Amino acid sequence: MTAPRLDINLDKIHHNASVLVKRLAERDIKVTGVTKATLGSPEVANAMLRAGINGLGDSRIENIETMRAARVPASMTLIRSPMLSQANRVVRHADVSFNTELDVISKLSSEAKKERRTHGVVLMVELGDLREGIMPDDLEHTVREVLRFPNITLKGIGTNLACRSGAAPDARNMSELSALADSIEATFGLTLDIVSGGNSANLEWALNSTDVGRINDLRLGESILLGREPLHRQQIEGLYTDAITLTAEVIESKVKPSLPTGEIGQTAFGDIPPVTDRGQISQTILALGRQDSDPSGLEAPPGHTILAASSDHLIVEPGLAVGSEITLQLNYSALVRAMTSPFVSKIVNRESDRIPVSAQ
Numbered sequence: 001m002t003a004p005r006l007d008i009n010l011d012k013i014h015h016n017a018s019v020l021v022k023r024l025a026e027r028d029i030k031v032t033g034v035t036k037a038t039l040g041s042p043e044v045a046n047a048m049l050r051a052g053i054n055g056l057g058d059s060r061i062e063n064i065e066t067m068r069a070a071r072v073p074a075s076m077t078l079i080r081s082p083m084l085s086q087a088n089r090v091v092r093h094a095d096v097s098f099n100t101e102l103d104v105i106s107k108l109s110s111e112a113k114k115e116r117r118t119h120g121v122v123l124m125v126e127l128g129d130l131r132e133g134i135m136p137d138d139l140e141h142t143v144r145e146v147l148r149f150p151n152i153t154l155k156g157i158g159t160n161l162a163c164r165s166g167a168a169p170d171a172r173n174m175s176e177l178s179a180l181a182d183s184i185e186a187t188f189g190l191t192l193d194i195v196s197g198g199n200s201a202n203l204e205w206a207l208n209s210t211d212v213g214r215i216n217d218l219r220l221g222e223s224i225l226l227g228r229e230p231l232h233r234q235q236i237e238g239l240y241t242d243a244i245t246l247t248a249e250v251i252e253s254k255v256k257p258s259l260p261t262g263e264i265g266q267t268a269f270g271d272i273p274p275v276t277d278r279g280q281i282s283q284t285i286l287a288l289g290r291q292d293s294d295p296s297g298l299e300a301p302p303g304h305t306i307l308a309a310s311s312d313h314l315i316v317e318p319g320l321a322v323g324s325e326i327t328l329q330l331n332y333s334a335l336v337r338a339m340t341s342p343f344v345s346k347i348v349n350r351e352s353d354r355i356p357v358s359a360q
């Protein structure tokens with residue numbers, strides 16, 4: 001089989017999404033399935049939809065266009081603030097976009113008018129992570145302006161935490177978002193359909209808090225695709241962490257000293273190699289490198305250790321037969337890099353596809 005390759009198991013993704021949809025439904029929270037790590041794969045999107053997610057979100061308009069072209073039947077939200085230069089594509093292909101800048105919303109409004117469409121806007125609020133978001137004190141003013149734009153509908157408000165600074169979602173910042181929703185509704189006499197609390201990092205808060213307030217939507221990517229919550233990278237109970245795996249092929253297997261020889265400078269990537277002398281060791285080279293994935297986000301199977309990586313080589317202990325394969329688990333960064341690498345094949349399958357004919 002071709003290597004390196006990502007194996008994407010739709011049954012496991014479906015399972016992960018169903019479990020999360022059910023657990024959150026008990027708290028009246030709906031799930032927006034985030035497809036960006038799969039480059040907007042229509043198969044993955046459809047597996048999430050079959051599991052009961054409410055709509056799809058992606059950070060790239062290109063991925064939303066891919067899903068539209070494949071006729072994926074869902075509401076699509078652009079979850080990164082649109083580029084002015086892409087405003088026309090955004091109103092044509094996305095139903096809703098996340099916004100923080102009035103200049104952008106103004107442009108979306110004029111493009112939507114041109115296209116004879118209405119475009120939904122969710123205003124993102126800054127609650128401590130210092131990535132995207134309107135400062136809470138400026139929200140009322142922004143809402144007032146947004147309500148004046150033709151062909152724009154204010155759909156709701158949202159926030160994003162734990163991405164730039166690791167600021168965790170908690171009772172304090174989530175109740176602040178709820179309070180902002182209440183106050184906007186009271187001030188302007190309107191209803192906000194969407195109060196989007198955040199990403200997979202919000203699960204711990206959402207599943208353990210007794211009162212989720214006004215939060216009625218979470219945008220989940222990593223937890224559905226990789227079965228982990230991003231704050232501590234722990235497996236979420238009952239979810240698969242191997243719905244997507246990366247398999248690479250062995251191209252060298254030799255016994256070598258554990259210490260390099262000669263005067264030691266920096267490596268090709270600027271890090272300093274390790275210095276413990278463990279005598280002779282058996283090491284394997286996999287045909288997989290930084291051009292294919294993020295080696296620091298890869299996890300070798302039990303009994304195997306990743307020793308080092310360069311552009312095209314991953315060094316693993318112990319020795320393994322040339323031509324054999326190793327399957328690794330990935331974190332989000334490793335997944336995104338592998339998905340975007342032209343050198344990595346993407347194999348989408350269902351578990352049932354793998355049952356040999358004779359066993360059916």
Ligand SMILES: *Cc1c(COP(=O)(O)O)cnc(C)c1O
Pocket residue numbers: 034036059079080160198199200201219220221222223230
């Ligand atoms: C990527 C992203 C998400 C999904 O994050 P996960 O950690 O993969 O669940 C949600 N919201 C925004 C704004 C994002 O950029």
